[in-house]
Amino acid sequence: MSGTYLGMPSFPEAAKEAVHNVTLRANLRHATHTIRDKRALAVAELADWAELREAGKQIKDHTLRYLDRYLEQLETAVTEAGGTVHWAADAAEANRIVAGLVKATGEREVVKVKSMATQEIGLNEALEAEGISAYETDLAELIVQLGDDRPSHILVPAIHRNRGEIRDIFQDRMGSWGRPAPDGLSDNPTELAEAARLHLREKFLRAKVGISGANFMVAETGTLVVFESEGNGRMCLTLPETLISVVGIEKVVPSWRDLEVFLQTLPRSSTAERMNPYTSMWTGTADADGPQSFHLVLLDNGRTNALADEVGRQALRCIRCSACLNVCPVYERAGGHAYGSVYPGPIGAILSPQLRGIQSEIDASLPYASSLCGACYEVCPVAIDIPEVLVHLREKVADQGGKGHRLEKAAIKAAGWVLDHPAALAAGERAASRTRRLHPRKLPGAGAWTADRELPELPAESFRDWWKRNRT
Amino acid sequence: MRVALFVTCVNDAFYPATGIATVRLLERLGVEVDFPAAQTCCGQPQFNTGYRRETEPLIRRTTRAFEGYEYVVTPSGSCAAMVRDHYPKFGETSLPSRTYELTEFLVDVLGVTDVGAYFPHTVTYHPSCHGLRMLHLGERPRKLLDAVKGLELRELPGAEECCGFGGTFAVKNAEVSAAMGRDKVRNAVSTGADVLCGADNSCLMHIGGILRREAVPMKGVPLRALHIADILASTEEEPYV
Numbered sequence A: 001m002s003g004t005y006l007g008m009p010s011f012p013e014a015a016k017e018a019v020h021n022v023t024l025r026a027n028l029r030h031a032t033h034t035i036r037d038k039r040a041l042a043v044a045e046l047a048d049w050a051e052l053r054e055a056g057k058q059i060k061d062h063t064l065r066y067l068d069r070y071l072e073q074l075e076t077a078v079t080e081a082g083g084t085v086h087w088a089a090d091a092a093e094a095n096r097i098v099a100g101l102v103k104a105t106g107e108r109e110v111v112k113v114k115s116m117a118t119q120e121i122g123l124n125e126a127l128e129a130e131g132i133s134a135y136e137t138d139l140a141e142l143i144v145q146l147g148d149d150r151p152s153h154i155l156v157p158a159i160h161r162n163r164g165e166i167r168d169i170f171q172d173r174m175g176s177w178g179r180p181a182p183d184g185l186s187d188n189p190t191e192l193a194e195a196a197r198l199h200l201r202e203k204f205l206r207a208k209v210g211i212s213g214a215n216f217m218v219a220e221t222g223t224l225v226v227f228e229s230e231g232n233g234r235m236c237l238t239l240p241e242t243l244i245s246v247v248g249i250e251k252v253v254p255s256w257r258d259l260e261v262f263l264q265t266l267p268r269s270s271t272a273e274r275m276n277p278y279t280s281m282w283t284g285t286a287d288a289d290g291p292q293s294f295h296l297v298l299l300d301n302g303r304t305n306a307l308a309d310e311v312g313r314q315a316l317r318c319i320r321c322s323a324c325l326n327v328c329p330v331y332e333r334a335g336g337h338a339y340g341s342v343y344p345g346p347i348g349a350i351l352s353p354q355l356r357g358i359q360s361e362i363d364a365s366l367p368y369a370s371s372l373c374g375a376c377y378e379v380c381p382v383a384i385d386i387p388e389v390l391v392h393l394r395e396k397v398a399d400q401g402g403k404g405h406r407l408e409k410a411a412i413k414a415a416g417w418v419l420d421h422p423a424a425l426a427a428g429e430r431a432a433s434r435t436r437r438l439h440p441r442k443l444p445g446a447g448a449w450t451a452d453r454e455l456p457e458l459p460a461e462s463f464r465d466w467w468k469r470n471r472t
Numbered sequence B: 001m002r003v004a005l006f007v008t009c010v011n012d013a014f015y016p017a018t019g020i021a022t023v024r025l026l027e028r029l030g031v032e033v034d035f036p037a038a039q040t041c042c043g044q045p046q047f048n049t050g051y052r053r054e055t056e057p058l059i060r061r062t063t064r065a066f067e068g069y070e071y072v073v074t075p076s077g078s079c080a081a082m083v084r085d086h087y088p089k090f091g092e093t094s095l096p097s098r099t100y101e102l103t104e105f106l107v108d109v110l111g112v113t114d115v116g117a118y119f120p121h122t123v124t125y126h127p128s129c130h131g132l133r134m135l136h137l138g139e140r141p142r143k144l145l146d147a148v149k150g151l152e153l154r155e156l157p158g159a160e161e162c163c164g165f166g167g168t169f170a171v172k173n174a175e176v177s178a179a180m181g182r183d184k185v186r187n188a189v190s191t192g193a194d195v196l197c198g199a200d201n202s203c204l205m206h207i208g209g210i211l212r213r214e215a216v217p218m219k220g221v222p223l224r225a226l227h228i229a230d231i232l233a234s235t236e237e238e239p240y241v
Helices: A011-019 A022-044 A049-065 A067-080 A091-105 A116-120 A123-129 A139-146 A163-177 A189-206 A232-238 A256-270 A303-307 A312-317 A323-327 A329-334 A345-356 A361-368 A375-379 A386-400 A405-419 A422-434 A463-471 B009-013 B016-028 B044-049 B052-065 B077-090 B094-098 B102-109 B129-134 B140-146 B174-190 B201-214 B228-233
Strands: A084-088 A109-112 A133-136 A209-212 A216-218 A223-228 A242-248 A278-283 A293-299 B002-005 B032-034 B072-074 B099-101 B122-125 B152-154 B195-198 B224-227
Touching (some): A011 A022, A011 A361, A011 B174, A022 A256, A049 A067, A049 A312, A067 A293, A084 A091, A091 A123, A091 A209, A091 A242, A091 A293, A109 A189, A109 A232, A116 A123, A116 A242, A133 A139, A139 A163, A139 A189, A189 A232, A223 A256, A303 A312, A303 A345, A312 A386, A323 A329, A323 A375, A345 A375, A345 A386, A361 A386, A375 A386, A386 A405, A386 B044, A405 A422, A405 B044, B009 B016, B016 B228, B044 B052, B052 B077, B077 B129, B094 B099, B102 B140, B122 B140, B140 B152, B140 B228, B174 B201, B195 B228, B224 B228
Parallel strands (some): A109 A209, A209 A242, A242 A293, B002 B032, B002 B072, B122 B152, B122 B195, B195 B224
Antiparallel strands (some): A216 A223, A223 A278
16 A cells, blocks of 8 residues: 555554544544434435345455456456456556556646545555656545645545635645635635636646546446546546546456445445435447547455455455444544554454555554444445454454564463463452552553543452352 | 353452342342352453454353353343354354343343332433444343333433443553543433443443543532443342442
């Protein structure tokens, strides 16, 4: 994934800032609660939600099981339709392929449809290093890009920004990227949207190269699908002469019939809409209509590693709806940036360590960034058991050892011995109870607990001893 | 009927009153209670923290301790969920089907919702994630509370949100955990109830710990955290003190 996140501190460290930022906490709380309530209503409208969820899960599992076969079928179909397929093992290779394709057109500018895959590989930065300017055209991505910022939510990348901040960013930065913001721009949403529309319109009409991702790829026909709300995507997908789509290999589905399920579950889970306003589908190239040159870059970047893990692979079912972020109490307090990845929240906590490995401080801490409350699993439209994968990844991190884990393992082993010897446990409880009046209110080593909470008061007698006195 | 009480390690060491209340309650309802002394911990903290190998002996011990009992009852939603949802992954399939969380046992097995309790307080109920989303306790605890004489039940805003305990999460991500706990406490205080009740003393230990720390800034708030067993065991003859 993007080099931007290398050397990130661990999750608890990174979360500190957000936890103590009252404005950010309020912004996040308001936004996530609004979306989650709307989602609940949109989902409740469908009597067959449970069946749709199960169907989505099975389609994805089946496809992942035979991924090699469906990818080859997709490649054949795309090629027959006039497109070209490129395979990229990692971010560097994908970036090299895209930069090469753009350079071959002689262009120095590209317009982009919001895409998690290109964020993941840091494509914009890679293109910039090659002297190519990539313009984000999704409103929230535009805000993030102009603000020289990082996205903090999958669906609403600028969720952490308020209207006033957006006005300031537009006023200060639009001019250096193209058409400047109008004088006297207010923080009224309609005015802000209009400023963005005018700024972007210029880019759409000038662009010769468009870059997108895809929500789905249909193997039987080689069709790519993008769901979006603003219409900027359709401009980027139809106006340029060359279209380059960078898509994770897990996004393939076998047939058009399978789309029927996701056309219902994705919009309702993400934007709480019955249907997303724009669904664009394209198959190869067509004479005198749309891009005359189409390239599909199929991205691995850690996905086959995740696929090899029998428990973890379910993360690849993810359709990036972000429902799990919006219900996650940890995300709500820690904010998206603390996850050190373009994939924040519960799904990020299981996806990033699988795609990048668990060697770095941030990746080793992500599986613990959850109270395992299970709200994410409950809302997931493809039934990814996120708590199960978190615990599974914790095992890997604990096995790896490293910071804190050796000590923890020793403590767990010591406790394990006591817990396997009830007489020792009873003796320990008795000793603790007898000396309870001597215990300080803040125990050494219990700092993480007592910083914000009182310790429970030790009782005069354990239950075990009460039982012995009263019932035997 | 004879049942084995799985009191759980947290209740044994920190909340014996909840275990005693569970015994009193079950005995009052005509159930014979055994306490197999070989029991210790279900292994949940070890399992959830990623120590699968260290969990195994505890699973074997717990399973052995309760061999031969048709019903194993525990006043802890999360320990019941550990046994029920995770023991099968270790090949233990008999104990899970015989293990019941207390409110589940009362409503589903004994078929009672009015346990003859008396508790003259305003109460708000925090469902706890494992009881809510793994055991699907649903309306059971509320039905039991509704039937308690003198008790006024108040709706807890954001009831389904996690309190932030999460086992070792409470220390590994202490700041986020405490922020979640403070919001839970704020919501509970807003109900004006005297008692925040739950079916998991581990969550209540966290919530109660924050409550007592925040008691200074929230001066005059009479709220305290209490296990549902303590409420259901309370009668006019022997009220909870």
